[in-house]
Amino acid sequence: MVKAEAVHKSFGAAHILKGVDLEVAPREVFCLIGPSGSGKSTFLRCINHLEQINAGRLWVDGELVGYRQRGDRLHELKDREVAAKRRDIGMVFQRFNLFPHMTALENVMEGPVQVKRESKAVARERARTLLDRVGLGEKAGNYPSQLSGGQQQRVAIARALAMEPKLMLFDEPTSALDPELVGDVLDVMRGLAEDGMTMIVVTHEMGFAREVGDALVFMDDGVVVESGHPRDVLGNPQHERTKSFLSKVL
């Protein structure tokens, strides 16, 4: 679903991704951990076409989306192609970014109606199903300000799912939540994983990574330091940098 080969990304003189190699299989729950500033969000943004890589190769959903390899044809997506590709990728951020003037139901309907030109009736039906699925069927008529942070985040997940994505990217989805609200959001993500959704999850929730993750990568300073099954990496880290990071978060 995603394959990165020596992916580099700089912002001006700041070299952020310094040759990232990794591979995410379909239906996999792929956890990405690492210290703040190591490039995790930047990498997700490259997958989602919010940033362009400077060197290396990146495949998303079987297609090469950016590379600068000698001898290769330079592949630049046009704006319309980028928009089409982003539609297949759902993204959930630390901050929920719901539209404040719309109800939960309207938030979930918005993408399919505006972007996919779906009829309101069809979009409403799916939105109701999705809100039920994230445990918020009763709150469909609430505005974001009338929902807890955890509920808002579950609406944000439903909103991403409404576009029927092939891949879901989660960027620290529980980091902004009060501790008692984290579990409900993780439960929704666990359900998604059980349904076979391909997910890349940037998280500090090591319990989730251990129980739900199929693969785990520890990233530091723009490179993949260590990767493997979550139980192995978390239980028996091989590299000093991994050990040091885990000793701080576990």
Ligand code: ADP
């Ligand atoms: P992480 O998600 O692992 O905390 P980020 O990918 O957000 O790390 O950031 C990595 C580094 O890239 C940080 O030093 C950040 O300041 C820098 N960075 C991220 N986005 C930009 C940008 N658009 N312009 C300049 N620097 C950026």
Ligand code: MG
């Ligand atoms: Mg980040």
